Structures are given as C-alpha cells and as structure tokens.
Amino acid sequence: MKVHIIGTGLIGGSFALDIKEQFPEAEITGIDANESHLEEALEKGIIDATGTLEELSLADVVILAVPVDVSRNLLLKVMEMAGEDTLIFDAGSTKNGICTAVAGHPNRRKYLAAHPIAGTEYSGPGAAIKGLFRGKTNIICEVEKTAFKLQERALEIFQKLGMRIRYMDPAAHDKHIAYVSHLSHISSFMLGKTVLEKEKNEKDIFDLAGSGFASTVRLAKSSPAMWTPIFAQNKENVLETLDEYIKNLSNFRDLLKEEDYDGVFLEMEKTNHIKTILNGIN
Amino acid sequence: MKVHIIGTGLIGGSFALDIKEQFPEAEITGIDANESHLEEALEKGIIDATGTLEELSLADVVILAVPVDVSRNLLLKVMEMAGEDTLIFDAGSTKNGICTAVAGHPNRRKYLAAHPIAGTEYSGPGAAIKGLFRGKTNIICEVEKTAFKLQERALEIFQKLGMRIRYMDPAAHDKHIAYVSHLSHISSFMLGKTVLEKEKNEKDIFDLAGSGFASTVRLAKSSPAMWTPIFAQNKENVLETLDEYIKNLSNFRDLLKEEDYDGVFLEMEKTNHIKTILNGIN
Numbered sequence: 001m002k003v004h005i006i007g008t009g010l011i012g013g014s015f016a017l018d019i020k021e022q023f024p025e026a027e028i029t030g031i032d033a034n035e036s037h038l039e040e041a042l043e044k045g046i047i048d049a050t051g052t053l054e055e056l057s058l059a060d061v062v063i064l065a066v067p068v069d070v071s072r073n074l075l076l077k078v079m080e081m082a083g084e085d086t087l088i089f090d091a092g093s094t095k096n097g098i099c100t101a102v103a104g105h106p107n108r109r110k111y112l113a114a115h116p117i118a119g120t121e122y123s124g125p126g127a128a129i130k131g132l133f134r135g136k137t138n139i140i141c142e143v144e145k146t147a148f149k150l151q152e153r154a155l156e157i158f159q160k161l162g163m164r165i166r167y168m169d170p171a172a173h174d175k176h177i178a179y180v181s182h183l184s185h186i187s188s189f190m191l192g193k194t195v196l197e198k199e200k201n202e203k204d205i206f207d208l209a210g211s212g213f214a215s216t217v218r219l220a221k222s223s224p225a226m227w228t229p230i231f232a233q234n235k236e237n238v239l240e241t242l243d244e245y246i247k248n249l250s251n252f253r254d255l256l257k258e259e260d261y262d263g264v265f266l267e268m269e270k271t272n273h274i275k276t277i278l279n280g281i282n
Numbered sequence: 283m284k285v286h287i288i289g290t291g292l293i294g295g296s297f298a299l300d301i302k303e304q305f306p307e308a309e310i311t312g313i314d315a316n317e318s319h320l321e322e323a324l325e326k327g328i329i330d331a332t333g334t335l336e337e338l339s340l341a342d343v344v345i346l347a348v349p350v351d352v353s354r355n356l357l358l359k360v361m362e363m364a365g366e367d368t369l370i371f372d373a374g375s376t377k378n379g380i381c382t383a384v385a386g387h388p389n390r391r392k393y394l395a396a397h398p399i400a401g402t403e404y405s406g407p408g409a410a411i412k413g414l415f416r417g418k419t420n421i422i423c424e425v426e427k428t429a430f431k432l433q434e435r436a437l438e439i440f441q442k443l444g445m446r447i448r449y450m451d452p453a454a455h456d457k458h459i460a461y462v463s464h465l466s467h468i469s470s471f472m473l474g475k476t477v478l479e480k481e482k483n484e485k486d487i488f489d490l491a492g493s494g495f496a497s498t499v500r501l502a503k504s505s506p507a508m509w510t511p512i513f514a515q516n517k518e519n520v521l522e523t524l525d526e527y528i529k530n531l532s533n534f535r536d537l538l539k540e541e542d543y544d545g546v547f548l549e550m551e552k553t554n555h556i557k558t559i560l561n562g563i564n
Contacts, residue, residue, distance in 0.1 A: 117492040137490060166489065176484060179477045180491040184498040187473050190530040192553040194523065195461045197530075202458060206559050207448065208419060209462040210399040214560055215497045216466040221557045224550035228543050235538060241476065242535045246528060248472040248479075253524045256517060261510050268506035271474040275503045277488050278496055 001026045004051060004059045006074065008032045008041035010119060011091050012065030013128025015161075016046045021130065022160040029055070041125040056081040061153065064090040069229035072098050079107040087150040089114045093177065094233040095141045095170040109147040112154045113170065115139045116163060117181070121221040134162035139177075141170040178237035183245060185219045185227055186238070192220035283308045286333060286341045288356065290314045290323035292401060293373045294347030295410025297443075298328045303412065304442040311337070323407040338363040343435065346372040351511035354380050361389040369432040371396045375459065376515040377423045377452040391429040394436045395452065397421040398445060399463070403503035416444035421459075423452040460519035465527060467501045467509060468520070474502035 001023055005012040008030040016028045030047035032038040041047045056062055062082055064071045071090050075098060078088055089112040092098060099113050118136040120127060138158050143151060158165060168176075195217070199205045231238050255263040283305055287294040290312040298310045312329035314320040323329045338344055344364055346353045353372050357380060360370055371394040374380060384390050400418040402409060420440050425433060440447060450458075477499070481487045513520050537545040 117490060119492070119494070121494075136492065139490065172484075176487050176490050179480050179484075179487055180495045183476065184473065184495045186531070186534060187469055188498055189550050189553050190527060190534055191466065191469050192556040193530050193549065194465065194527045196553060196556060197526070198461050198523075202454075202461075205458050205461055208399060208421065208458050210401070210418065212401070212403075212501050213462045213466045215500050216470055217556060217560065218497050219494050220550075220553050221560065222550075224547045224554060227550060228547040231538055231546055232541070232543050235541070239535065239539060241480075242531065242538070244479070245472060245476045246531050246535065248475050249468070249524065249528050249531070252468060252472055253521060253528065256513055256524070257521055259514070259517070261514050264513055265506045265510045267475065268471050268502075268504075268509060271471050271478060271502050272506060274474040274478060274499060278499065278503065 001060045002029070002058060003027065003061045003063065004029045004031060004056055005047065005063045005065060006031045006053075006078070007064065007066035007070075008037050008047060008125050008128075009065065010123050010127040010132075011116070012063060013041060013046045013125045014118075014130070014132035015063050015065065015091075016041070017128055017130045018133060018161045019157065022157075029059075037125050041128075044125060044128075046125055046128055053077065053081050056086065057083040059083065059086050061157070062086060062088040064088065064092075067226050067229050068092040068094050068098070068233055072101050072233075075102060075111065076105070079105060079110055082107070082110055084110075085149070086110055087112065087146075087153045089154055091116055093181065093230045094174055095139070095168075096174045097233045099142055099170040108145055110150065112143070112146040112150060113141040114154070114158075115141075115173065115177070121218055123223040123226065131162070133158075136163055137166055138163040139166050139168050139173055141168055141173055143167055174234050175237050178234055178241045182230065182234060182238050183241040185222060186231075186242060187245065188217050188219035189222075192217045283342045284311070284340060285309065285343045285345065286311045286313060286338055287329065287345045287347060288313045288335075288360070289346065289348035289352075290319050290329060290407050290410075291347065292405050292409040293398070293414075294345060295323055295328045295407045296400075296412070296414035297345050297347065297373075298323070299410055299412045300415060300443045301439065304439075311341075319407050323410075326407060326410075328407055328410055335359065335363050338368065339365040341365065341368050343439070344368060344370040346370065346374075349508050349511050350374040350376050350380070350515055354383050354515075357384060357393065358387070361387060361392055364389070364392055366392075367431070368392055369394065369428075369435045371436055373398055375463065375512045376456055377421070377450075378456045379515045381424055381452040390427055392432065394425070394428040394432065395423040396436070396440075397423075397455065397459070403500055405505040405508065413444075415440075418445055419448055420445040421448050421450050421455055423450055423455055425449055456516050457519050460516055460523045464512065464516060464520050465523040467504060468513075468524060469527065470499050470501035471504075474499045 029051035116138040311333035398420040
C-alpha cells in the first residue's frame with residue numbers, strides 16, 4: 001500500500017506512525033512545503049521517503065493533513081493528480097467549506113471528508129505520537145459521495161487505527177464542533193491573554209498557578225497558523241458560540257456584582273452535571 | 283502529635299493521609315458537620331477517631347478545611363477553644379477576609395493563614411489522595427503574626443508533605459489568585475453552561491468532544507458549595523478579572539466578525555508564549 005501524506009506535522013506524522021505499525025508493508029511518502037519538517041520526519045523514521053504531487057497517480061492513499069485554508073485549495077489539485085483508484089482523505093476541523101468546494105467535481109468520488117477528533121496542543125513532526133487515534137472519534141461527512149471501494153479502504157485504516165466512526169452532515173459537523181472544540185480554544189487563548197496582561201504589572205503571578213489553571217489554559221499553546229483559518233472557515237458558528245459564552249459570563253458577572261449568591265450557586269450547580277458527561281471523554 | 287481536622291473532605295482528608303504517613307505517631311481526629319463524611323472518613327481509615335470542638339484544648343494541630351464562609355466564623359471559636367500551644371491553620375482559597383477577621387484578636391498567634399494550591403475538581407473524603415501536596419505551592423500570609431514555635435511546627439509539616447512555601451500579603455494573595463485560579467473556574471463553568479444549553483436542541487453534541495474540551499471544562503465539576511463563598515469573599519478582584527476576560531473575548535469576537543484574520547492570528551500568537559510558562563506547572 002502506497003501512502004502519501006501531505007503535511008508531516010502532528011496529525012500527518014501520527015497517521016504515518018500508526019499506519020506503518022498496522023500495515024507493515026505500507027510505503028509512507030511525505031510531502032510538505034516546510035522543508036525542515038520533511039527532513040525531521042525522514043530523520044525520525046516517520047516517513048520512508050519524500051515525494052512530490054506528481055507521483056500521486058501511483059498512490060493508494062493520500063492523506064491531507066495541512067491547515068484548512070491550504071487543504072481547501074490543495075484538494076482540487078490532488079483530486080486531479082491522484083489516480084482513478086486513489087483514496088484521498090483530509091483531517092481538517094471544518095467540513096462544510098471543503099465539501100462545498102468539491103461538490104459536483106468530476107473526481108469527487110476519490111475524496112472522503114474526515115475529521116478525527118484527536119490531537120494535542122503541540123505541532124510539527126516532533127509532536128507526532130503512536131496511538132493518537134486509538135479510541136478517538138472520527139467524523140465522516142457525505143460518505144455516500146465517496147466511491148464504495150475507497151470508503152472500504154478508508155474504513156479499514158480507521159478501524160485498524162482504533163477510531164470510532166460517526167457519520168454527519170458537514171453543516172451539522174461545523175455547528176457542533178464550534179461548541180465542543182473551537183470555542184474551547186478561544187476561551188483558553190483569551191484566559192491566557194488576560195493573565196499574561198496582568199502579569200506585566202504583577203510579577204510572579206504564574207508562580208501561584210496550580211493544575212486547574214494549567215488545564216484550563218492548555219489549549220492556548222495551540223498553533224495560530226492552524227487555528228486562524230479554522231475560525232475563518234467556521235466564522236458564523238464560532239461567532240454564535242462566542243456570543244452565547246460572553247452572554248453567560250456577563251450574566252454571572254452581574255449576579256456576583258449584585259451579590260446574588262443563590263444565583264451564583266445555581267449557575268454552577270446547573271452546570272455541575274457535566275461531570276457525568278465528561279467521564280466518558282479521555 | 284494530636285491532629286484535629288475540621289472538615290474531612292478532599293483537602294482535610296488528604297492532609298490526614300499524608301500526616302499519618304510522615305508522622306506515624308500522629309493521632310488524627312476528624313470533626314465534620316456532615317455525619318456521613320465523618321463516617322466515610324473513619325471507615326476508609328483516613329481519620330483514627332471522631333471528635334468535638336470541646337477537645338481542641340488538647341490538640342497540637344488543628345486544620346481548618348471547610349468552605350471559606352464557614353471557616354471565617356469557625357476560626358474565632360476554634361481560637362478560643364484551642365490550647366495555648368495549639369497550632370491552627372486553614373487551607374482556604376481567600377486570605378484577606380479571614381486575616382482581617384482575626385486581626386488584633388488576643389489569640390491571633392495560634393493561627394497561621396495558609397493556602398495550599400492543591401486540589402482536584404472532586405470533593406468529599408472519597409476524593410482524598412496521598413501525596414496531593416507534594417511539589418505544590420503553599421501560600422502563607424502574615425507569617426509574622428503567628429507564634430514562632432507554631433510557625434516552626436507548621437513548616438515542619440508543610441516541608442515533610444513536600445510543599446514549596448511562598449510568603450505573601452493577604453491582599454496581594456487574593457488579587458493574584460483571582461487571576462490564576464478563581465477566573466479559571468468561572469471560565470470553565472460558563473463554557474460548560476454554554477455547551478449544555480446548546481445540547482438541549484442539538485443532541486449528541488458531547489459525543490464529538492475531545493480531550494481539549496474535557497481539559498478546558500474540567501473545573502466545571504467543582505463544588506458550588508465551596509466556590510460560591512470564595513467568589514463572595516473575593517468579589518472585587520474576581521469582578522476585575524471577569525471584566526478583563528469579557529473585554530478580551532469581545533475584542534476577539536469583533537476581529538473575527540470584521541474578518542481581520544491578521545488580528546485574530548496576532549491575538550493567539552501573543553498568548554502562545556504561555557507555553558514556556560506552563561511547562562513549569564504540573
């Protein structure tokens with residue numbers, strides 16, 4: 001099985017590591033606009049060789065693991081250069097725009113729209129880890145638009161990598177993921193910003209931070225180059241979540257300002273049952 | 283060493299476990315308004331016996347580990363009932379109010395104001411864990427107001443439990459901790475609320491949540507009974523942090539709405555160096 005991975009960072013690199021383990025005969029070729037990433041991936045043995053888009057006609061699988069603004073344009077080119085029997089899937093955090101961009105394309109059936117809910121706050125080939133996808137959800141959109149044989153090939157890979165599959169409409173995906181992923185990143189970045197700004201005047205503030213703060217602000221380590229195009233592509237949904245979040249925070253602020261402590265208590269108690277929901281998430 | 287622990291929950295119970303391990307001769311007596319907590323702590327061997335406030339005159343150490351509204355009143359009573367040579371310390375997340383409440387009290391020298399930055403989002407004796415305090419920061423306020431001999435006894439305990447000590451003014455403590463702890467809890471609770479509200483209409487939303495969301499919303503599992511009085515006692519500082527946080531979120535929202543993606547990128551990039559700061563926090 002010839003696998004070409006475009007984007008040899010955290011996601012692409014982790015796919016490479018797991019595919020190599022599950023399919024020992026697989027040949028993994030890396031393609032990356034970032035030369036130093038490509039060298040690092042090769043040195044670390046994440047990929048077997050480096051390649052070019054021109055070779056995609058021979059590939060069995062092409063994995064697009066680049067920022068979502070790059071992948072939307074690149075996918076059209078890849079669909080042209082890939083062979084008739086080549087499976088292409090992406091791993092982007094937005095699905096509506098990319099599905100719309102390829103709708104009605106004569107080679108649409110080569111492409112499977114995927115979003116594995118897996119990752120860490122780190123990036124680059126050095127962040128790639130084995131088993132990243134085990135037990136994680138992989139959302140597949142418009143599965144019926146992918147050729148049967150290629151659906152089958154994709155599912156075999158996802159299954160061997162240990163993913164649980166969910167099928168969704170791309171618009172519903174973007175709406176839901178704005179709530180459970182995109183908003184978390186903004187809340188974390190802005191929390192980090194608020195504390196960093198304060199630290200300019202009040203030194204040593206971070207010396208007092210405990211594990212609770214570290215957990216809440218963890219996502220503020222994420223890559224701005226990856227997240228800016230995600231927010232751009234999912235702008236309307238993200239704005240909706242942000243408006244609701246700001247409204248809830250302002251309401252909490254007002255309760256506290258008015259010393260309505262029963263109200264403050266209730267706000268927290270109503271949210272407390274998130275415990276039972278979170279227990280199922282790693 | 284006779285140790286009386288008032289409040290046998292997460293913090294009191296974890297103190298009991300570690301003190302028993304580090305001071306094998308210690309007798310640990312538990313006092314708790316919650317009878318079932320007391321029974322559970324006894325059954326689990328966290329405490330050796332149950333007791334009453336009347337016995338405090340014989341105690342070497344009294345640890346106050348109850349919600350901060352309870353401890354502010356209870357401390358005055360405990361200072362009266364404790365012996366001349368009894369060390370009393372608390373573990374509350376606010377320090378200005380309690381220090382003010384006991385300022386000038388004839389028994390002030392029995393009390394040491396402490397705040398170990400340690401805990402989890404769980405509560406009750408079942409949440410007590412060994413080694414909770416190892417490597418964690420313990421903030422001590424107004425140390426000079428505690429009797430020398432009792433300072434020494436407290437520091438021996440904190441040291442054996444593996445804590446790093448920081449000395450602070452109570453007003454500065456409350457201001458700093460609003461940023462690195464109290465605000466995180468509100469941001470997390472309101473994030474949880476925003477997503478739960480959405481889930482009423484859009485089922486299965488949590489099925490898509492990954493580890494990033496779980497991390498950001500972890501603190502929303504915390505106890506409202508513990509946190510309401512903390513926010514009440516630290517109201518002014520918490521309101522200040524909340525205003526700044528809401529301002530930063532609204533600004534991010536405006537950049538996104540205006541499609542100023544360079545601005546969105548910069549907002550994240552400026553905060554990104556929190557990576558280097560967070561690496562030192564467990």
